[in-house]
Amino acid sequence: MLHTKKFKKALEIYKKLLKISTNNQKTSIYNGIGNVFRMLAETSKDSMKYNKKALSYYKKAINSNAKYKGLYFSNASYIYGKLKMWDDAIKTSKKAIYLLKKEEKEGIKHGNQIKILELENSLYKEYKKKTQ
Numbered sequence: 535m536l537h538t539k540k541f542k543k544a545l546e547i548y549k550k551l552l553k554i555s556t557n558n559q560k561t562s563i564y565n566g567i568g569n570v571f572r573m574l575a576e577t578s579k580d581s582m583k584y585n586k587k588a589l590s591y592y593k594k595a596i597n598s599n600a601k602y603k604g605l606y607f608s609n610a611s612y613i614y615g616k617l618k619m620w621d622d623a624i625k626t627s628k629k630a631i632y633l634l635k636k637e638e639k640e641g642i643k644h645g646n647q648i649k650i651l652e653l654e655n656s657l658y659k660e661y662k663k664k665t666q
Contacts, residue, residue, distance in 0.1 A: 537577050544570045561598040565606055568592040572613065582617070589613045602642060604633035608651055615654065620662035627655040 548567045555563055568591035575584035592613065595606040607630035614623035631651050634644045 538574065541570050541574050541577075557599065561595050561600040561606075564591045564595040564598065565609065568595065568609060568613075572609070575616070585613050585616050589617070602633075602637050604630050604637050604644070605647075607633055608647060611651065611654065611658075615658055615661075618661070618665070620658050620665065623658040624655060624662065627651050627658065631655070 545567060548563055548570065551563050552560060568588045571584045571588035571591065575581040575588060578584055589610060592606055592610040596603055596610060600606070607626050611623050611627035611630055614620075614626055631648055634648050634651070638644055638648070
């Protein structure tokens, strides 16, 4: 319960920031709100509800005019996987891998994120086969 209160306080702060931020800043704030909902999903019995909310904010970040969107696609693919939406998880993780590789060529470091996504993509394909 304590975690839930802290997460909800974080959401209040992010929503206040949205009101005073520029369009460029809103992209990061959308991603942050998505992260808070993802954390709520991981600590709540109502994980489906919070994962769907997280996804809606990751989509807002993806649909923004941000130059670098690889991370947002990565976050969305993770949530699609949690929601067992395998086709979307596969498609979105492929897009994330493509964008992250492109961003790395431009000097943005993503550490092991690309390797992790490649493994997740393989897992999503296996889960899809098993559930069909």
